[in-house]
Amino acid sequence: MNRRPFLKLVSALTLAGTLTATAASADTIRIGAVAPKTGGLAGGATVTQWPSIYLWVDQVNAAGGLTVDGEQMMIELIEYDDQTNPGETIKAVQRLATQDEAHFIIAPYGTGLNLAAAPLFDRYGYPQIAVSAITDQQPELSDKFPNMFFTLGTTTALAADLVGVLTDMREAGDLGNRVAMVNVADAFGIELATAAKPLFLEAGFELVYETSYPLGTQDLSPVIKGAAAAEPDAFVAWSYPPDTFGLTEQAMIEDIDVQAFYTAVATPFPSYGGRFGAAADGVLGAGGVNPDSPAFQEYAKAHMELTGAAPDYWASATTYASLEILAQSIEAVGLDREAVSDHLRETTFETVLGPIAFDENNSNPAFWTVGQWQDGVFVGVASRDRDGTAPVILKDGWK
């Protein structure tokens, strides 16, 4: 028996993931989505991106669809796995635009993948409301791609607000001057470390330990031991999900004695709090939300009910807000993509995060920057123009 064709078929099917080519029908709005389901960023996208998309589609369709020119239209979701590969993201966007004739395409996941897809969104005239794309290049990018929008903030804001939080703690007499800073040797980590270093020095902090480690490092104990040996008062890591977990666990084991402990991406994931429990108390991280706001609580509840998992305390709600913005624009001006982009520039939208309006650089100027685990919840402790900022607490051991 010749098994080869069968094997090829099965691999091809798996590769294709959930490719669902669909016939065009007139009375549905075709919304394309491309984000990792496999590859390096799959873990993050599975927590942050996909559940909010499913939730939004489910809610819109349960309510009878969107009202376009007085007519109710249901949403049809066409989704692709880009395998965390920019080449695949580009192919998928192209396919969505040309083959599937999607009316709108949800922005991809991750800074790199959003940047890779931006020229195609631009060429086919799709608005790209990027969420997990944090960069300082927003003015240049929105200049080059006028329909690209940013919601989650900039690199410098993220770094500057952390420096601000630590400075406030120092002024209050709670924190010394010595900072250990490490970063993952990847675009995100390098950009943040580069932005943070001068800010720390300007604020009068002393960087007593500085290093980077490769993505996917399996033993981070040399990093934590090196940092601990420098006797810092604060530990800051511009880290990605697997190393955020790894660094925290090593810090627990080493019992590193700091008054402030910061890890970046994945710190606001519910699984972080779930894994470290009480030891997570006082850990600072990138992002944040106002967990007490009724809008967030309602969203979190619906998220839990539909997907069986809690949203993260940062980009999940922003992803959902970006879809609310898209829906409101479609209902206001219809399926004309150029008109939707113009509407995005001009309007203030009511979202789960509160009001969002884009500035002259297509950027949302109101976002969360620093959060902290306090009693099992990750609360926002620093933001740009967001309500509900909680006071910072000191990191008190690793019990």
Next chain:
Amino acid sequence: MDILITGILLGGTYALIAIGLNLQYGVARIMNLANGEILVAGGYLAFIAYVSLQLSPLLTIFLVAPLAFALNWLIYRVMLQPLVNRAKTRGQLETDSILATFGMSFIGVGLMLGFFGGDYFSYSFMAVPLQLLGSTYGANRVIAFCMAVLICGALYLWLNRSRAGLSIRAIATAPASARLVGIDVKRLSALAFALGGAVTAVGGALISTYLTLDASTGVVFTLKALIIVIMGGVGDVRGTIVAALLLGIVETAVASLLDPGLTLAAAYILFLGILLFRPQGLFGKTTT
């Protein structure tokens, strides 16, 4: 001293990752690129057992091992045996098996995504400090290391003391001649492949106590295992263990003394050096 112990502990992790592939490649001649997926699957089982049943990963491995053994035996019989039968040369078998297992790795990722979702699975098990000669180490890493020593030791003894082990070594050295002296190459190859899979899955269960995995991280482990097996020499348990320890110590020394950013570079320089001066691997026999 601290560097040495940390390095040896990391080496234990690497040995867990690579020793199963060594058996599969050395004896069954299957360069199994789905090795990492089997490892991640083992980790998944440990995670689920721990989260839903509070079952210690140290007990789960007794469930993981027979399951993985059966699964790998099945994979070998159904999928790889036909390739072995029709291969005229060893080179052809390697090419075929690489392609087949590469495809299998995608199926593995797809299945795990379907069953478990793409979320990170991480849990805290024995993440407590352990004092050793004045420094602290994660108890979970120390336990995994002890298990690695046990597994590697048992494999070594079995291969060198038992009759089946002798036959397996004979196949590893000279597959064609082994048949002439009455060794059931087919049966033992399947056995070695299944055993390799079981060891890998158990390694995954142990590793999941301190590393954060998700459905698509398998390839990272496959690559590491490949490097270690090739460095150590194909078909020799000792070579894999020495190579794993060497890699662990070098990476830790570079991370502690120079810069953690240089660990990858150091690992590949070591790999290159060994390939240049001992292309057959540390303990490999020169091919005839």
